[in-house]
Amino acid sequence: MNESANQSTYSAAKRRWARWRDGLRERPVADFVYRVVIGVVGLLVLAVGIIAIPYPGPGWAIVFLGLAILATEFRAAQVALHWVRQRYDAVMAWFGRQHIAVKALSAAFTGLVVVASLWGLGALYWFGDLIGFQPAWLKSPIGIGSD
Known part of the structure; x- marks a missing residue:
């Protein structure tokens, strides 16, 4: 499969997801339940990542995954993800020197x-x-x- 076909498939999947999510937003109870589930799952993944940071392995990747899950629904998580990623990149660049x-x-x-x-x-x-x-x-x- 070539690059443009991959991009087209990705774009179609993204549009289907956006339509499905918009449908949920029109139903307040379903939207609330969805946001609660995303919040709980995102916080659990984030907590596991924070616990895993000092251990060898993907601790920071898990933290970023947890924040990304939360960022799909919560603006504060989007801001936190951006801020944490900037700080992480700066510290890793410093550490590399x-x-x-x-x-x-x-x-x-x-x-x-x-x-x-x-x-x-x-x-x-x-x-x-x-x-x-x-x-x-x-x-x-x-x-x-x-x-």
């Missing part, structure tokens, strides 16, 4: 956050239990996940 020592320190801090949170959640003790290694210091300080 830093010395290797700053990058290594950042990686070490990220690793420390991951290990500390896994320890606090009791995951380290649980994993130790799987392999038969259970020193007392692996137990969660707040009692989660340990016997």
